[in-house]
Amino acid sequence: MNVEQSSTPPAEPVAAPVAKARRNNKGGALWLLPVAILGGLLAWQWYDTRQQMTDLRQDVARRLADAAVVARNEAQAGQQLLERSTALAGRLDAIEATLAEGRDQEEALQALYQDVAKGREEAQLLEIEQAITLAAQQIQLAGNVPVALLALRSADAQLARLDKARHLPLRKALAADISHLNELPLADIPGISLRLEQIVSGVEKFPFIVHGRPVEEASATVEPDDAPAPWWRLMLSDLWQETRTLIRIQRFDREEPALLAPGQGFFLRENLKLRLLSARLALFARDQWTFRNELSVARSWLERYFSTEDRAVQAAIEQLKELSAAEIIIELPDLRASQQALVGLREGRETR
Secondary structure, eight states: OHHHHHHSTTHHHHHHHHHHHHHHHHHHHHHHHHHHHHHHHHHHHHHHHHHHHHHHHHHHHHHHHHHHHHHHHHHHHHHHHHHHHHHHHHHHHHHHHHHHHHHHHHHHHHHHHHHHHHHHHHHHHHHHHHHHHHHHHIIIIIOOHHHHHHHHHHHHHHHHHHOOGGGHHHHHHHHHHHHHHHTSOOOOHHHHHHHHHHHHHHGGGOOBSTTOOOOOOOOSOOOOTTSOOOHHHHHHHHHHHHHHHHOOOOOOSSSOOOOOOTTHHHHHHHHHHHHHHHHHHHHHTTOHHHHHHHHHHHHHHHHHHBOTTSHHHHHHHHHHHHHHTOOOOOOOOOOHHHHHHHHHHHHHHHHO
């Protein structure tokens, strides 16, 4: 038993390592499984990562290729844009040059238009100045109010056509002068002058009173044509006519007319014309006393030396009476306001 007991104990050490080895193998196998799983996981992770990297590389390569295509397209588009911008810049330069030329032409045309307008306005202002000067001359020298009014109204109409604000002072002065002339009493100086001229032109036809002849009375009895007078009656009629031409019987109901020598009639007519022309000059000079005195002398000469039975002489005497009663002295304005306004307008244009 002891032997058995002594023999059995040595066997236990062999079994123990085997079991231990088994336990170690079993433990190792247990460790290998996680390692294998971990390795598989790592391998799968590596493979998946590699696959993702491959896909990523392919995606990156595709994107790079797309980017290269886009960049190439953009480069082409940029080149086209550059070319277009260059062409547009050239066109823009051409347009700017055309615009600059157009502006130069416009400025030249504007300057030309201003010169033409200025010249036209200057010409119209010159015409207005001439009209005002003519009106002043007609007032001061001839006293012709209608012509002066016509000239002032013509100047105002030209200013109205210009329609400029700077012309208002001149138009105001013209309106005041026109109003003053309209308020003046009418003295028809040209009409009186024409009437005197007609009398002067008719002086040559006025008959002298000393050269007058009695008007032969018409025969009271008229023999009919179908009953011829006897010869003795015709002879007596002829004898009576011859006797009547030898004797003149004339009746004068006034003083004895002034006798004129054969050559004095011409000088009388010329002196009468001079009197009438002197009255006409006094009319233009507004000399009322001289005008009436000359007309009075002319009328007295007509009544003394010319036949008042003549209709032309009677008409001339009546006209001289009417003209002597006419008032020719009228205080006329001097149009100084219009002239000063015109001078101010011209000075204002010169300063501008």
